[in-house]
Amino acid sequence: MTIKVFAPASIGNVSVGFDLLGMAVQPVNGELLGDVVAIEGCDGSNQLAMEGPFVDKLPNDPKDNIVFTCIEIFQQALSEKGQEFDWVKLTLEKRMPVGSGLGSSACSIVAALVALNQYYQKPFSEAQLLAMMGQMEAQISGSLHYDNVAPCFLGGLQLMVNDKQIISREIPSFSQCYFVMAYSGINVSTKAAREVLPEQYDKATAIAFGQNLATFIDACYRQDLPQAMSHLKDVLAEPYRSGLLPGFDVCRQGVAELGALASGISGSGPTMFVVTDDKENAEQIQTFLQENYLQSPAGFVYICQTDVHGARLVC
Numbered sequence: 530m531t532i533k534v535f536a537p538a539s540i541g542n543v544s545v546g547f548d549l550l551g552m553a554v555q556p557v558n559g560e561l562l563g564d565v566v567a568i569e570g571c572d573g574s575n576q577l578a579m580e581g582p583f584v585d586k587l588p589n590d591p592k593d594n595i596v597f598t599c600i601e602i603f604q605q606a607l608s609e610k611g612q613e614f615d616w617v618k619l620t621l622e623k624r625m626p627v628g629s630g631l632g633s634s635a636c637s638i639v640a641a642l643v644a645l646n647q648y649y650q651k652p653f654s655e656a657q658l659l660a661m662m663g664q665m666e667a668q669i670s671g672s673l674h675y676d677n678v679a680p681c682f683l684g685g686l687q688l689m690v691n692d693k694q695i696i697s698r699e700i701p702s703f704s705q706c707y708f709v710m711a712y713s714g715i716n717v718s719t720k721a722a723r724e725v726l727p728e729q730y731d732k733a734t735a736i737a738f739g740q741n742l743a744t745f746i747d748a749c750y751r752q753d754l755p756q757a758m759s760h761l762k763d764v765l766a767e768p769y770r771s772g773l774l775p776g777f778d779v780c781r782q783g784v785a786e787l788g789a790l791a792s793g794i795s796g797s798g799p800t801m802f803v804v805t806d807d808k809e810n811a812e813q814i815q816t817f818l819q820e821n822y823l824q825s826p827a828g829f830v831y832i833c834q835t836d837v838h839g840a841r842l843v844c
């Protein structure tokens with residue numbers, strides 16, 4: 530029997546929590562914005578097939594795909610537990626553009642590891658799986674950050690905690706909000722977008738960062754939308770990354786004039802996210818971004834809300 534797992538797109542950082550905060554999103558029109566991985570048993574050796582709209586952006590050799598590495602590390606972990614295993618064939622439906630700021634590699638990693646765990650009768654706990662997901666993401670981006678894999682796996686708004694047993698805790702999000710996600714259609718490598726950041730920050734920046742994150746989290750717990758939105762500011766990455774995103778500053782100004790509550794870079798970009806609590810306003814912002822932010826035919830704009838489910842089995 531074939532098992533199929535879907536893993537959703539996510540907003541890394543959510544502006545205030547560089548590497549520490551992430552949120553899973555789902556389009557309100559019901560489309561699947563994320564990757565799907567199917568798994569079944571096979572003979573001889575492990576296999577990876579690839580399909581889907583963004584398959585041409587993946588490495589040609591399946592062995593260079595992060596999903597193949599997921600199979601290898603998962604089976605190695607099974608061996609270390611003394612558990613025998615059979616060979617598997619995975620099929621990756623690559624629905625997410627690569628280098629998009631939507632947690633594309635995280636979608637593949639999470640869908641693959643959840644599918645493997647399901648196929649092999651759940652040998653690993655949620656925390657063990659999340660640790661493996663972080664390890665895989667670090668291999669791709671060059672540094673360990675869970676802000677895509679954790680929300681993609683667990684759903685909702687997730688805050689990373691410095692505790693190996695837990696790794697991530699869910700924070701109450703704003704279920705009334707719409708997140709307009711505009712992928713411009715250009716590729717920004719996460720690794721490269723990390724290299725433009727300074728090694729050190731000054732005291733005023735450190736204080737502003739701490740205040741924004743703390744105030745935002747406090748507002749989430751009190752469901753105080755105005756306070757949350759007035760502090761949704763990125764003082765660590767956005768000042769250095771916005772120059773990599775053609776049209777970002779102009780569109781940011783444009784959506785503010787249309788009444789957006791806040792906006793920022795999703796992950797390392799080029800996707801920008803815009804927050805509003807009004808459906809009609811979300812539609813106006815969607816049209817504006819379609820007309821002004823897209824740089825290539827590969828671009829798209831979705832109106833999303835928080836995805837509270839995370840990775841899940843699909844038919």
Ligand SMILES: Nc1ncnc2c1ncn2[C@@H]1O[C@H](COP(=O)(O)OP(=O)(O)O)[C@@H](O)[C@H]1O
Nearest residue numbers: 588594595627628629630632633634637718719
């Ligand atoms: N299944 C996969 N999904 C996405 N990227 C993959 C996958 N397998 C290998 N890669 C490689 O990993 C890198 C991902 O780039 P990155 O900028 O981190 O993307 P994203 O930010 O969208 O996750 C690319 O070089 C890509 O070729």
Ligand SMILES: N[C@@H](CCOP(=O)(O)O)C(=O)O
Nearest residue numbers: 541548630631632719796797
């Ligand atoms: N915290 C990371 C998030 C990267 O997200 P991605 O979707 O661009 O992979 C960072 O900002 O570097």
